Amino acid sequence: MNGTWMATLAQPPATADQLWTWAGYAARAEVLGAGPPCRDAIAAQVARLGTSLDALAPGVTTQLRDLETASGTRLAELLVIIQDAALLSGCVGDLLTDAARRSIQAWTEDAEGVMLDHDAADALDVFLGTSPLPDALRIGPLVAPLPAAERLLAIQLVSLHLAPRRTIMAAIRQTTQPLEHHMTKIVQFAHHTWQQILGDAFTPPSLPAVMAIGALGKSDQEELSIPRIPVTLHLTGAQPFKIKLARTLHDRKAGPDSQILALEITSDLPVEAVVLFDIGDSGAKGDFFMVARKGEAAIDANKLKQRIENDDGGIHFKRRDQGDRAIFELDIINDYKHLKASDVRLLKYGHYAVQFKGGICFVFDLYKDK
Amino acid sequence: MLCPMVYDLLEAAERIRVRAEGWEADWNRLAPALDDAIRVRIRIGFPTFTLASIDDITQELLCWYHDRATAGTLLERWDRSRSVVGFLSGSVVQHRVLDWLARGRHPLGLIKLGDAEVTEWAVPAQEVRDPDADQHRERTQITLSEMLQPPWKLATPAREVTREYRVAGVELHQRLDWTQPVARRVHTELPAFLQRLPADTWEDELRARLQAKVAVLEKRRTAAEARLDSPIIRDATAARSILAKTLFQLEVCPLEPEDLKAMTGGSAANAQQLVSSYRRALPDLVPALAQAWAVIRRLDAGVEARA
Numbered sequence: 016m017n018g019t020w021m022a023t024l025a026q027p028p029a030t031a032d033q034l035w036t037w038a039g040y041a042a043r044a045e046v047l048g049a050g051p052p053c054r055d056a057i058a059a060q061v062a063r064l065g066t067s068l069d070a071l072a073p074g075v076t077t078q079l080r081d082l083e084t085a086s087g088t089r090l091a092e093l094l095v096i097i098q099d100a101a102l103l104s105g106c107v108g109d110l111l112t113d114a115a116r117r118s119i120q121a122w123t124e125d126a127e128g129v130m131l132d133h134d135a136a137d138a139l140d141v142f143l144g145t146s147p148l149p150d151a152l153r154i155g156p157l158v159a160p161l162p163a164a165e166r167l168l169a170i171q172l173v174s175l176h177l178a179p180r181r182t183i184m185a186a187i188r189q190t191t192q193p194l195e196h197h198m199t200k201i202v203q204f205a206h207h208t209w210q211q212i213l214g215d216a217f218t219p220p221s222l223p224a225v226m227a228i229g230a231l232g233k234s235d236q237e238e239l240s241i242p243r244i245p246v247t248l249h250l251t252g253a254q255p256f257k258i259k260l261a262r263t264l265h266d267r268k269a270g271p272d273s274q275i276l277a278l279e280i281t282s283d284l285p286v287e288a289v290v291l292f293d294i295g296d297s298g299a300k301g302d303f304f305m306v307a308r309k310g311e312a313a314i315d316a317n318k319l320k321q322r323i324e325n326d327d328g329g330i331h332f333k334r335r336d337q338g339d340r341a342i343f344e345l346d347i348i349n350d351y352k353h354l355k356a357s358d359v360r361l362l363k364y365g366h367y368a369v370q371f372k373g374g375i376c377f378v379f380d381l382y383k384d385k
Numbered sequence: 386m387l388c389p390m391v392y393d394l395l396e397a398a399e400r401i402r403v404r405a406e407g408w409e410a411d412w413n414r415l416a417p418a419l420d421d422a423i424r425v426r427i428r429i430g431f432p433t434f435t436l437a438s439i440d441d442i443t444q445e446l447l448c449w450y451h452d453r454a455t456a457g458t459l460l461e462r463w464d465r466s467r468s469v470v471g472f473l474s475g476s477v478v479q480h481r482v483l484d485w486l487a488r489g490r491h492p493l494g495l496i497k498l499g500d501a502e503v504t505e506w507a508v509p510a511q512e513v514r515d516p517d518a519d520q521h522r523e524r525t526q527i528t529l530s531e532m533l534q535p536p537w538k539l540a541t542p543a544r545e546v547t548r549e550y551r552v553a554g555v556e557l558h559q560r561l562d563w564t565q566p567v568a569r570r571v572h573t574e575l576p577a578f579l580q581r582l583p584a585d586t587w588e589d590e591l592r593a594r595l596q597a598k599v600a601v602l603e604k605r606r607t608a609a610e611a612r613l614d615s616p617i618i619r620d621a622t623a624a625r626s627i628l629a630k631t632l633f634q635l636e637v638c639p640l641e642p643e644d645l646k647a648m649t650g651g652s653a654a655n656a657q658q659l660v661s662s663y664r665r666a667l668p669d670l671v672p673a674l675a676q677a678w679a680v681i682r683r684l685d686a687g688v689e690a691r692a
Contacts (some may be wrong), residue, residue, distance in 0.1 A: 076462055
């Protein structure tokens with residue numbers, strides 16, 4: 016797989032059939048700094064042979080037909096063909112038609128789903144030993160080849176290694192450990208797709224995303240006795256992102272019914288809006304929860320964003336800047352005179368939506384334990 | 386003669402492949418069949434996964450497929466001689482499960498103990514070799530971190546100590562329980578195995594070599610960890626793969642073939658073969674790893690069957 020490619024590259028391709036492989040080698044050599052810039056050389060061979068790379072792509076597709084069923088060194092060979100094609104597309108993309116570039120993209124994506132066996136992983140390690148391509152230019156299976164069996168164990172080792180800072184649950188628990196006995200149903204976070212969703216949020220063209228937290232429920236008594244519940248989420252695997260929430264129920268001296276529910280948010284991202292939906296819906300998890308569970312956050316986040324922006328059934332908090340802090344307040348007396356004093360407590364429960372700049376939405380539920 | 390439903394799916398797939406006008410309706414016909422097949426595949430590979438987990442993975446894969454269909458890259462290599470559902474629900478499903486696990490959102494073998502979910506990786510109930518069902522509950526709480534806590538014991542070999550045991554003695558030198566009789570037997574054979582090292586100081590030299598390798602791997606680990614936070618998803622994904630491999634090497638195979646070659650005096654090919662056969666035999670050599678691999682073996686069966 017390795018030994019003769021430089022020798023092959025040294026000879027111009029004799030026939031059109033050999034052109035694709037030769038061009039791939041030329042691209043690889045350039046990336047490795049083992050050959051001159053390949054574009055002109057490939058263009059010259061294309062002209063000499065009177066063919067085009069595009070015409071050869073379907074033949075490569077046929078060659079790759081057994082990608083899913085191949086194993087061992089054969090599988091490794093097919094992956095190297097795809098690797099070279101990916102390099103080729105990078106080097107001489109302008110010499111290829113959209114169809115050919117799409118074919119290469121399809122092969123590369125298919126390669127992402129390949130499971131390596133021991134022989135294939137060994138062969139790829141040998142290949143990379145002699146062709147140490149930069150990580151950024153490697154197709155998925157060549158980044159760090161591991162047989163499927165070893166990869167699964169390795170993944171678990173990563174989980175153990177990063178556990179304290181890796182999972183949302185761990186992050187929340189770490190931050191709120193002193194209050195943990197007040198928090199229930201944290202396991203519900205396990206159903207959500209935080210990391211994927213957060214990743215999507217930073218993918219151009221900036222899809223909005225929902226991050227849903229299941230519940231931070233407490234009994235009424237406990238809630239009233241604990242004025243602040245900070246929650247810091249430090250997610251890794253994507254852009255560092257922190258949120259600190261502090262929920263406070265202020266007493267206002269003006270009168271017995273005067274209270275302000277304030278949501279204090281410290282975040283890496285500027286907060287644009289805070290909205291409370293479904294007041295008093297203390298037991299229901301509502302749509303947001305389901306949205307997150309279904310993994311359709313990107314789509315439904317748009318709906319949520321619209322809901323926030325269109326003031327559709329939500330109660331908007333008012334922003335009040337305090338130095339570098341943003342306090343979002345819900346003045347119960349001034350804005351919600353129709354509410355009775357007994358409603359104040361209920362007002363704390365429901366679905367909170369926080370919208371950050373860039374369209375990312377953070378949703379969490381507060382409700383009473385039953 | 387194809388049954389109408391299969392024929393219908395083939396037609397739908399062809400229209401999706403070329404993105405014929407109205408292909409989205411064809412996708413809507415194909416997706417339910419694909420959804421079922423993916424779920425079955427996950428259930429077979431990971432019977433302890435909760436429904437929510439299976440939902441997550443299936444949705445994720447279908448979303449990816451839909452994106453690819455939209456871009457015209459989904460069925461490039463598919464031809465009508467193959468079942469389109471089979472084509473799209475093969476080993477890629479297992480791969481996506483691994484990706485899903487790699488992102489660390491869910492522990493492997495999430496199991497229920499009463500009303501509470503165990504949130505750490507645990508051996509799925511059916512993998513626990515305990516005939517007493519009443520004891521199951523406690524046994525299922527074994528976690529990976531507990532399983533992999535050194536010192537490790539070696540499995541008793543069926544006959545003599547093989548070369549895989551000798552390599553284990555070298556690679557796992559810092560992790561093995563050297564008071565164990567099997568380990569002691571291996572230990573006595575190591576000076577001859579590492580014939581290029583001085584007979585009286587071979588162990589010190591081996592330790593020094595291991596420490597040097599571990600230092601290199603630790604640097605790689607740190608670099609990979611720093612990249613985990615990259616805002617570029619591709620970069621973060623690559624970092625995760627590199628970190629996984631690095632941790633695996635740190636744990637069970639810090640030495641590389643050239644190290645074995647230098648210490649044993651064998652050829653490069655021989656050293657490569659030594660490391661390779663040792664890694665394949667690992668679950669049989671180290672019971673702690675065998676337990677951790679119990680699930681993996683089932684997963685890997687699909688891969689090995691192709692070989």
